[in-house]
Amino acid sequence: xxxxxxxxxxxxxxxxxxxxxxxxxxxxxxxxxxxxxxxxxxxxxxxxxxxxxxxxxxxxxxxxxxxxxxxxxxxxxxxxxxxxxxxxxxxxxxxxxxxxxxxxxxxxxxxxxxxxxxxxxxxxxxxxxxxxxxxxxxxxxxxxxxxxxxxxxxxxxxxxxxxxxxxxxxxxxxxxxxxxxxxxxxxxxxxxxxxxxxxxxxxxxxxxxxxxxxxxxxxxxxxxxxxxxxxxxxxxxxxxxxxxxxxxxxxxxxxxxxxxxxxxxxxxxxxxxxxxxxxxxxxxxxxxxxxxxxxxxxxxxxxxxxxxxxxxxxxxxxxxxxxxxxxxxxxxxxxxxxxxxxxxxxxxxxxxxxxxxxxxxxxxxxxxxxxxxxxxxxxxxxxxxxxxxxxxxxxxxxxxxxxxxxxxxxxxxxxxxxx
Numbered sequence: 001x002x003x004x005x006x007x008x009x010x011x012x013x014x015x016x017x018x019x020x021x022x023x024x025x026x027x028x029x030x031x032x033x034x035x036x037x038x039x040x041x042x043x044x045x046x047x048x049x050x051x052x053x054x055x056x057x058x059x060x061x062x063x064x065x066x067x068x069x070x071x072x073x074x075x076x077x078x079x080x081x082x083x084x085x086x087x088x089x090x091x092x093x094x095x096x097x098x099x100x101x102x103x104x105x106x107x108x109x110x111x112x113x114x115x116x117x118x119x120x121x122x123x124x125x126x127x128x129x130x131x132x133x134x135x136x137x138x139x140x141x142x143x144x145x146x147x148x149x150x151x152x153x154x155x156x157x158x159x160x161x162x163x164x165x166x167x168x169x170x171x172x173x174x175x176x177x178x179x180x181x182x183x184x185x186x187x188x189x190x191x192x193x194x195x196x197x198x199x200x201x202x203x204x205x206x207x208x209x210x211x212x213x214x215x216x217x218x219x220x221x222x223x224x225x226x227x228x229x230x231x232x233x234x235x236x237x238x239x240x241x242x243x244x245x246x247x248x249x250x251x252x253x254x255x256x257x258x259x260x261x262x263x264x265x266x267x268x269x270x271x272x273x274x275x276x277x278x279x280x281x282x283x284x285x286x287x288x289x290x291x292x293x294x295x296x297x298x299x300x301x302x303x304x305x306x307x308x309x310x311x312x313x314x315x316x317x318x319x320x321x322x323x324x325x326x327x328x329x330x331x332x333x334x335x336x337x338x339x340x341x342x343x344x345x346x347x348x349x350x351x352x353x354x355x356x357x358x359x360x361x362x363x364x365x366x367x368x369x370x371x372x373x374x375x376x377x378x379x380x381x382x383x384x385x386x387x388x389x390x391x392x393x394x395x396x397x398x399x400x401x402x403x404x405x406x407x408x409x410x411x412x413x414x415x416x417x418x419x
Contacts, residue, residue, distance in 0.1 A: 007039075007111070011107060011108075011111055011113075012111070012113070014032055014035060014036060015113065015117050015118075015121055015399070016117055016120055016124070017032075017121070018032050018121060018125075018399055018400075019124070019125025019126075019158070019162055019396070019400070020121075020124055020128045020129065021149075022125075022149060022158065022395060022396055023125060023128075023129050023148045023149055023155060023158045023159065023162070024128065024129065024132055024148045024149055026149045026150065029149065029391060030391045030392075032395070032399070033097070033100060033104070033391075033394075033395040033398065033399060036100075036103075036104045036107060036399060037100040037104055038103075039103075040103030040105070040106045040107030040108075041103045043103070043106040043107060043109075043110050044102060044103050044106055049110070050106065051106060051109040051110050053109070054409065056352075056353040056356070057105070057353070059349055059353070060101075060353060060405065061101070061102050061105065063342075063345040063349040064098045064101050064102070064346055065099060065102075066342045066345060067095060067098050067342040067343065068092070068096055068098055070335050070341075071092045071095040071298055071335055071339070072092060073335075073338075074294055074297050074298060074334060074335040074336070074338075074339065075087075075091060075092050075297055075298045077294060077297075078295070078296065078300070079297065083296060083297055083300065084297045084299060084300060085299070085300070086299060088299065090299075091297075091298035091299035092298050094388055094389055094390070094391065094394055095298075095388070097391070097394045097395070097398070098346070098394060098398065100398055101398045101401065101402050104402045105405060105406065108403055108406035109409060112410060113410070114410075115367055115407045115410065116172070117403075118367065118370065118404065118407050119172050119173070119185075121403070122162045122165040122166050122169070122188070122370070123162075123169060123173075123184050123185060123188040125158075125162045126159065126162035126165075126188035126189065126191055126192030126195075127184075127187060127188050129148065129155070129159045129191065129192060129195040130159070130188075130190070130191020130192055130193075130194045130195045131191065132148065133146045133155075133159070133191075133194055133195035133198040133199065134194065134198070137198040138198075143249075145198070145200040145249070146195065146199045146200075147199065150390070152199045152200055152201060153199070153201050153203065153204075153385060154390065154392050154393065155201070156199030156200070156203075157196075157203065157204050157377070157385070157387075157393075158392070158396055159195035159196045159199065159204075160192060160193065160196040160201075160204045160207065160211070161374055161377040161396070161400075162188070162192050163188060163189045163190075163191070163192025163193050164189070164192075164211045164214075164215070164373040164377060165373045165374060165400075166184075166185045166188035166189050167185060167189050167215050167373070168367070168369040169184075169366065169370070171366050172366060173185050193208075197242060197250065200249050200253055202253055202254070202257060202273075203380075203381055203383065203384035203385055206383075206384075207376075210376060210380065211373060211376065211377060212235065214369070214373060218365070218369045256273075256274075257273075257274045260273070260274035261275075264278055271317050272317075275317065276318055276321070276325070277324075277384060279315050279317055279318045280305075280318050280321060280323075280325050280326070280329075281324055281325070281329055283301070283304075283305045283308055283314050283324060283333075284301065284324035284326065284329035284332065284333040285332075285333075286313075287300070287304055288329070288332040288333050288336065291333075291336055292336050292337060293336045293337060293338075294335070294336045294338075295331075295333060295334045295335035295336035295339055296333055296334065297334060298334045298335075299322070299334075300333070300334065301321075301323055301324060301330070301333055301334070302321070302322040305318055306319065323386040323389050324386065325384060325385055325386060326382065326383060326384065326385070326386060327343060327381075327382030327383075327385065327387050327388055327389075328340060328343065328382060328383070330386045330389065331343045343382075343388075347375050347379050350371065350375060350405065351372060351375045351376075353405075354368040354371045354372055354375075354404070354408065355368070355372070357408050364407075364408045367404055368404070370404055371401060371404035371405065371408070374397070374400055374401060374404065375401070378393070378397055381393075
């Protein structure tokens with residue numbers, strides 16, 4: 001009994017610290033994901049210790065497995081056909097890590113991860129990320145883009161995801177009947193948003209309207225129409241003020257984007273974040289059109305784009321990149337149509353299950369919306385970034401989604417539903 005309790009406390013401690021450490025310290029996401037995975041492997045292979053699962057949770061596990069299997073199949077077939085320049089296993093390493101959701105999910109299910117741990121983890125992660133951003137971007141290096149464990153883009157994305165997931169915890173903290181606790185989710189939202197703004201991550205900013213619309217859907221019964229009008233007006237004024245403040249660099253980044261898009265001229269384009277993405281997207285789309293059913297294989301984007309550049313079809317500005325800065329176009333060029341379907345599966349399959357859970361069991365509504373914020377945020381981040389081509393995104397999505405699903409299962413079990 002003591003060993004079980006120590007194990008539970010150990011895992012709970014890791015989950016509590018996971019969002020903050022992942023966003024602020026290099027390699028923390030990879031290390032913590034490895035620890036959680038190794039801790040959960042025992043429950044995967046032990047029939048007696050393996051926790052019972054609901055049907056849809058098994059479907060989610062298969063969705064993640066299919067993502068890896070599609071990549072493995074494309075890698076094997078293209079390698080056998082001689083289409084790949086190199087058969088290095090690292091080209092399917094990130095996809096293999098997607099399988100880690102299975103042992104992590106079993107682990108969280110076995111210890112009955114409390115909902116309080118989910119809320120404390122995302123709220124503390126957003127607050128600490130915001131404090132880091134203010135210290136870094138306002139006091140230490142004013143005017144520079146804030147970054148955390150990796151680059152500014154990842155920091156901005158994860159900060160926004162935690163900020164919006166924190167909004168889902170308002171009801172939980174309201175039950176504390178303490179002013180300090182009641183402020184926590186709002187403070188987390190504001191500081192998480194601040195961190196995202198100071199990171200200068202435009203790919204995160206475009207996700208804000210949809211995520212705020214989701215918040216309105218979650219809480220539409222709680223507030224009167226006049227209150228919603230006041231909130232909408234406040235958000236609009238805050239956006240205008242932030243746009244006008246030079247330190248936020250919002251106006252500069254938006255103007256720079258518009259200028260690069262306006263001046264974009266295909267293979268003769270100049271260096272710039274927006275023009276580089278447009279060139280990469282065109283290259284990936286061309287690769288997909290030539291290999292629609294199987295893809296050109298993992299790791300093929302770099303060598304093929306180099307050939308395109310040599311032929312004068314694409315600009316030199318994308319020569320340094322090995323991916324097209326889009327999760328969707330990346331899987332399409334790597335694995336064709338099956339890759340795109342498998343990518344949508346790891347988004348939409350868990351989202352469908354969560355929505356069904358929310359409708360069936362009202363008590364799971366808040367935890368379910370936290371999962372929907374996470375999924376929708378990552379779906380939008382994937383428009384302008386190859387999110388699952390980096391360990392930090394894989395680790396964050398796998399661990400936090402597993403946590404949400406296990407908390408929802410707890411509500412389902414409490415309602416008396418059987419697996």
